Amino acid sequence: DTGVSQDPRHKITKRGQNVTFRCDPISEHNRLYWYRQTLGQGPEFLTYFQNEAQLEKSRLLSDRFSAERPKGSFSTLEIQRTEQGDSAMYLCASRNLAGEAQYFGPGTRLLVL
Amino acid sequence: GESVGLHLPTLSVQEGDNSIINCAYSNSASDYFIWYKQESGKGPQFIIDIRSNMDKRQGQRVTVLLNKTVKHLSLQIAATQPGDSAVYFCAEKGDDKIIFGKGTRLHILP
Numbered sequence: 001d002t003g004v005s006q007d008p009r010h011k012i013t014k015r016g017q018n019v020t021f022r023c024d025p026i027s028e029h030n031r032l033y034w035y036r037q038t039l040g041q042g043p044e045f046l047t048y049f050q051n052e053a054q055l056e057k058s059r060l061l062s063d064r065f066s067a068e069r070p071k072g073s074f075s076t077l078e079i080q081r082t083e084q085g086d087s088a089m090y091l092c093a094s095r096n097l098a099g100e101a102q103y104f105g106p107g108t109r110l111l112v113l
Numbered sequence: 114g115e116s117v118g119l120h121l122p123t124l125s126v127q128e129g130d131n132s133i134i135n136c137a138y139s140n141s142a143s144d145y146f147i148w149y150k151q152e153s154g155k156g157p158q159f160i161i162d163i164r165s166n167m168d169k170r171q172g173q174r175v176t177v178l179l180n181k182t183v184k185h186l187s188l189q190i191a192a193t194q195p196g197d198s199a200v201y202f203c204a205e206k207g208d209d210k211i212i213f214g215k216g217t218r219l220h221i222l223p
Contacts (some may be wrong), residue, residue: 001120003157033210042188042202042213064159092157093211100145100164102211 003025006092006104012111013082020078021108025094032075033102035091036050036065041102049075050097068107081111117205117214119185125220132190136203136219141184145206148177148188151216152199159199160188195221 005024013019025032031050035043046065047057051072061067064082081085089109093102094098117138126132138146144165149157161172163179163186169176170177176189200216 006156031209035211040215042204042215043211045210045212050207058117058210093156100206101147101159101162103159104149106154109154 002023004092004094004103006090006105006108008108009106010109010111014112014113016079016081017086018080019082019110021090021110022074022076023092023094023105024074025092026096026103028096029094029100029103030072030093030097032077033093034077034093035073035089035093035104037049037107038087043089046077079110082110084112086110087112116199117200117203119211121208121217121218123216123218124170124191125222127222128193130162130193132188132193132197132219134188134201134203134219136186136214138186138203138205140205141205143205143207146177146179146186147149147204147206147211148175148186149202149204150197151202157202157213187213190219193219193221195223197221 007022033048034046037043049069064080067077089107091107093104095102147162148160151157163170163177174191178187181193202216204211
């Protein structure tokens with residue numbers, strides 16, 4: 001399967017703990033995006049990278065959130081000191097600069113207890 | 114500002130009939146629109162896209178119509194099948210991010 005992959009698919013954690021999610025984009029896709037989706041809503045943009053450079057961050061991305069793409073391939077999204085309000089589906093997408101469409105991974109569902 | 118929205122949160126269609134899902138957007142400067150399908154527990158799946166210099170685009174069993182005059186977008190699914198049951202999002206490209214509406218849940222009636 002050459003689509004976007006995300007790991008883990010599910011994560012349950014206690015409030016205050018740190019969590020890290022990984023995204024592997026479609027091979028050779030330059031741009032990688034993170035979105036968050038809560039129940040009944042559409043995904044909301046968090047941040048995106050072109051190769052290893054983080055080009056934009058949403059105001060939704062508080063200082064407890066940090067994303068990296070150190071080698072311009074996979075990316076990680078870390079949430080420190082998780083809160084119950086962080087419970088959501090975290091989605092990763094990628095696209096090639098030659099095209100417009102973003103292709104999404106299966107998401108990581110986070111539950112903070 | 115940028116926003117997209119769908120007219121109905123839920124749509125029920127008889128299997129075999131055609132489905133039409135509607136969407137309104139507010140940013141007249143938007144130049145690229147996408148329809149995504151999201152099944153339960155999965156990420157959004159790209160269905161079809163359209164640029165603002167077009168008013169119609171067809172795919173396999175799907176057609177997207179764009180009316181820039183009234184800022185309206187629709188997705189037509191021909192001969193709806195049980196596998197079409199999902200939440201459908203219209204979305205627009207704002208800068209380099211995708212802006213999603215709330216979605217329409219499509220129910221297929223036997």
